[in-house]
Amino acid sequence: MSTAHGHDHDHQAVPSDLTLRVKALESLLTEKGLVDPAALDALIDKYEHKVGPRNGARVVARAWVDPVYKQRLLTDATAAIAELGYGGAQGEHMVVVENTPQVHNLIVCTLCSCYPWSVLGLPPVWYKSAPYRSRAVIDPRGVLREFGLELADETEVRVWDSTAELRYLVLPERPAGSEKLDETALAGLVSRDSMIGVAKVASPSRGASA
C-alpha cells in the first residue's frame, strides 16, 4: 500500500517551545559541567551517519553465504555479530531468528521501543507508534498486510515481544535470483524492514524492497 499521506505525524504535533526548552536544558547542563556539548554532537553524528541497517544487512549477507557463520549466528548471535565489528549499546544481548518457507518472524516492543541499535540504528517512528505496538501481537497478519506482505495460512507467524534486554534481528530468506550475487551485492538487497520482519527481501530482478 502507499505510505504517502498528507496529515501530520504525531512527531510534528509538538509544542513550538520545545526547541527552546531543549536548548535551555542543554545550556543548563553544559554550564553546570554535567554534559559536554561536543559529546552530544558525537552521539548524534554516530546515529545519523555511522550506525544503521547497513550493519544488519552485512550480518544477513554473511549468513547467506556462509552456513557455518549462520549456525553461529543462530546459536550465539551476540558473538557472531561481534565478529563483523558490531555490538555495544542496545546490541549487548542479541538473538537472531530465522525466516524459512514455513516460519515468519516479526519483532516488536509492546511496552516501549526496544530495538537492536547496533545493527539497525535507531527505530523508525512507526515501530515506536501505538498502532504497531498494540497490534503486532494480536493481529500480526493484519499488520503485515498493511506492509504489503500477505502470508499463507500455512505459514507460522512468530512474534517476538522485546520485554527484556534481549534485542532481536530477523534473518530473512535469501531471495530467488540472488544465487550469483556476491556478499556485498547481497547486503545491498537487505532492507531494514526485512530485518524487523515486516517485509521480505525482494528478488534482485524486481529491485530491492523499501
Next chain:
Amino acid sequence: MNSVHDMGGMHGMGPVEREPNEPVFHAPWEGRTFALNLAAGAWRKWSLDAFRYQGELLPPSDYLRMSYYQKWFSALAERLIESGLVTRAEVESGKPAPGSVRATPPLTADKVHAMLRSGALASRDVAVAPRFHAGQPVRTRNINPTGHTRLPRYARDKQGTIHRDHGVYVFPDTSAHSLGENPQHVYSVRFAARELWGDQASPRDAVYIDLWDDYLDAA
C-alpha cells in the same frame, strides 16, 4: 503499572503509518534530546528501568499525545531533578543556581565511541539456579504491581512453554525502584496465539516473550 504504555493487544490505535525516507531525527531538538539522555545517563544516577518507569508515569492522555522524544525530554528532566543533579528551579530558569559548583562531565566527545562500543550489560555473571528449563510448561503470574514491570497485561495468567534460557539478568521490577538488582534467569517463553487471544487467532501462530523467573510458576 497498568497504564497505557502496556498496549499489546489494544484496539483503536489506527493503521501503522510509515514515512518514506524517514530521517533519523525530525528536528535538531530530537537529536539533542536523544544525546542529552545518553550523556546525562553516563552519570549512572538512574537505571534504564528507572528511566522507562519515568515515562510510564505520564498521564495516559499525555503519553498518547506526546511525541517519542517529547516523552524522553520529560522523563529526562524528571530524572535529573530527582537524582539531584539539577533543581527544578534550575530547569525552569535554564540557569545554574548561584554559587553552584561546576562538575566535570563523565562523557566527553573522545569517550563516546568507547561508551557505545561497550554498551551496558544487563546480564549478571552470578550463580543463580534456573527455576525452569527448555520445554517445560509454565504459567505466568497474575500480578498487577503499581510499580514498574515487564510482564505485559496481555500475558498474565497465561500458559506457555519455556523456549530458551537466556541466562541471568537484572530484574526490572526492583531495579527501577532502586530496590536492588535481584538477578535471576530470563527465559524466552512461547505462547500459542490462541492462548493469548482466543479462537480469532491463527492456530499456527505464537508470541514469544522474554520473562523473568519471578513472573512464572510451573504449570
